[in-house]
Amino acid sequence: MLYRRLMSYARPYWPHILGIFLIDLLSTPLALLKPLGLKIAVDCVVSSKPLPGPLAVVTPDSIAHSVPRLLVLAVAIQILVVLLIQLQELAHHMLSTYTGEALTLKFREHLFRHLQRLSISFHDSRGIADSIYRIQHDAPSIQMITVHGLMPFLSAGLMLVAMIYVMARLNWQLALVALAIAPFLAILIGTYDRQTEGQYGKVNRIESSAMKVVQETLGAIRVVKAFGREDRENARFVRYANTGVRAHVRVAFAESVLGLLLNLITAAGTALVLYIGIRSVLTGSLTLGELLMVMAYLLELYGPLETISTQIATIESSMAGARRVVEVLDEPPEVLERPHALPLDRAKGRVEFRDVSFGYEESHPILRGLSVIIPAGIRVGIAGKTGVGKTTLVSLLNRFYDPSSGEILLDGVDLRHYKLADLRRQFALVLQESVLFSTTIAENITYGRLGASQHEIVEAAKAAHAHDFIMHLLKGYQTRVGERGMRVSGGERQRISLARAFLKNAPILILDEPTSSVDVKTEAVIMDAMERLMRGRTTFFISHRLNTLQNCDIVISLENGRFADAPAEPGTQQGLQSSIG
Numbered sequence: 001m002l003y004r005r006l007m008s009y010a011r012p013y014w015p016h017i018l019g020i021f022l023i024d025l026l027s028t029p030l031a032l033l034k035p036l037g038l039k040i041a042v043d044c045v046v047s048s049k050p051l052p053g054p055l056a057v058v059t060p061d062s063i064a065h066s067v068p069r070l071l072v073l074a075v076a077i078q079i080l081v082v083l084l085i086q087l088q089e090l091a092h093h094m095l096s097t098y099t100g101e102a103l104t105l106k107f108r109e110h111l112f113r114h115l116q117r118l119s120i121s122f123h124d125s126r127g128i129a130d131s132i133y134r135i136q137h138d139a140p141s142i143q144m145i146t147v148h149g150l151m152p153f154l155s156a157g158l159m160l161v162a163m164i165y166v167m168a169r170l171n172w173q174l175a176l177v178a179l180a181i182a183p184f185l186a187i188l189i190g191t192y193d194r195q196t197e198g199q200y201g202k203v204n205r206i207e208s209s210a211m212k213v214v215q216e217t218l219g220a221i222r223v224v225k226a227f228g229r230e231d232r233e234n235a236r237f238v239r240y241a242n243t244g245v246r247a248h249v250r251v252a253f254a255e256s257v258l259g260l261l262l263n264l265i266t267a268a269g270t271a272l273v274l275y276i277g278i279r280s281v282l283t284g285s286l287t288l289g290e291l292l293m294v295m296a297y298l299l300e301l302y303g304p305l306e307t308i309s310t311q312i313a314t315i316e317s318s319m320a321g322a323r324r325v326v327e328v329l330d331e332p333p334e335v336l337e338r339p340h341a342l343p344l345d346r347a348k349g350r351v352e353f354r355d356v357s358f359g360y361e362e363s364h365p366i367l368r369g370l371s372v373i374i375p376a377g378i379r380v381g382i383a384g385k386t387g388v389g390k391t392t393l394v395s396l397l398n399r400f401y402d403p404s405s406g407e408i409l410l411d412g413v414d415l416r417h418y419k420l421a422d423l424r425r426q427f428a429l430v431l432q433e434s435v436l437f438s439t440t441i442a443e444n445i446t447y448g449r450l451g452a453s454q455h456e457i458v459e460a461a462k463a464a465h466a467h468d469f470i471m472h473l474l475k476g477y478q479t480r481v482g483e484r485g486m487r488v489s490g491g492e493r494q495r496i497s498l499a500r501a502f503l504k505n506a507p508i509l510i511l512d513e514p515t516s517s518v519d520v521k522t523e524a525v526i527m528d529a530m531e532r533l534m535r536g537r538t539t540f541f542i543s544h545r546l547n548t549l550q551n552c553d554i555v556i557s558l559e560n561g562r563f564a565d566a567p568a569e570p571g572t573q574q575g576l577q578s579s580i581g
Contacts, residue, residue: 037078043289381549436485
């Protein structure tokens, strides 16, 4: 089943994979030609025997009957065969490298796209590091299986059949002796598979855990340094890494033992053929040249046998990574777009919660039976203690999650009936932790609306009080903000986020603690920009501090997962309070 799944992902590259296979097939006749020069030198030059039948037909008499020229012919054939083998290997290497990398890129893209579509709850539970590990380290398993595993496996099989046939034509008794080791190889491979079953997957899980420690530590490096916990985090990383090293060593030991036993078995087969072959030469039933040819073919016979054996280890290792990728690809998004979902151009902004409940776990609900009607254009302040579900409440509006029960309506229609992309275009978000990408300020602003003109970018920045500080930067709007925007201050990051919201010009605005991490002076600047941003929009303003909600039309408070009457603030419309359930 997993093989079929991987083959379906590789379907666009089947012509390339077929080309690799055909080039691989050339190795069989070229391998058959390798001992030909040696046979001519020994039998025809040294022992004065006639050329083999097919070669005698195409070789001119002037060469066939001249020992010096026969020696030159043997040398020329040897050089030509080596040249052809090198050209075949070059073509195989280039095509397999291109195909493998292109296939991996496509598989990574498919996985990355799917990960972005998965629900927020999936990423909350799995963490970012595990997803990164699967993209970077597990996704290449598809090329290891289809290009570097399956193709060599098949071509080695064909090479094996060809070598058995040729050896049987030369001396069938020696061919049978050579194949006597095959059952022992099969038993050895079967034992190896049973011993290492599940070990490769365990290694991947341990390495993913170690990467998670690195990601968490470097992502919170300021906290780590502030508390002087570098040694603790290093010890935590080393603990996971050491476990991974031990798991790697166990697998490597099993692979080494497999290789050792394979070589011992093939060496025993080679010795047995050599013993019987020498006796045949001494009795005159086999020429020395034929024995040398048989021995050369024997090496080519055991080569495919060893390739088949070792490729099983490669494929088994890669299958562990492929299973981890497919496991994620099989993960269904919790938030799905319904068939025949309704398009939505621009919402008016009327929002209604009808008996809405939600919990990340069914046994622990965070929101319980919330009901409220928010007319279009109203500013709603949401207050409450940390952890009561304020951010969760507005996350339901974007359909980052769906309610466990009840429904949320936008302009009288359940959110689940709208097209997801259209619905999310109706919201602009400004979060407590400003999210910027490691690109230019202009590109971060246009994240709100791709394709915006430079004039529109500047106007949005001016509205957010960001234009002046941007122009004081060395490269202005083309200044790169660094990873997570760390090359600009917290207040500057927040104003860039506001500019992005201005440019998006969405009818509904969500402000989640936008001033909690800035100083009083910067807060005043940001509040002035937000005041203009909120005009004419349905706004949900989350804050711990009630004084920042004083310009809201209604202030509702969350307590124990329910709406509670909040203290009246200037501008509060008490009529709306009656709609709170």
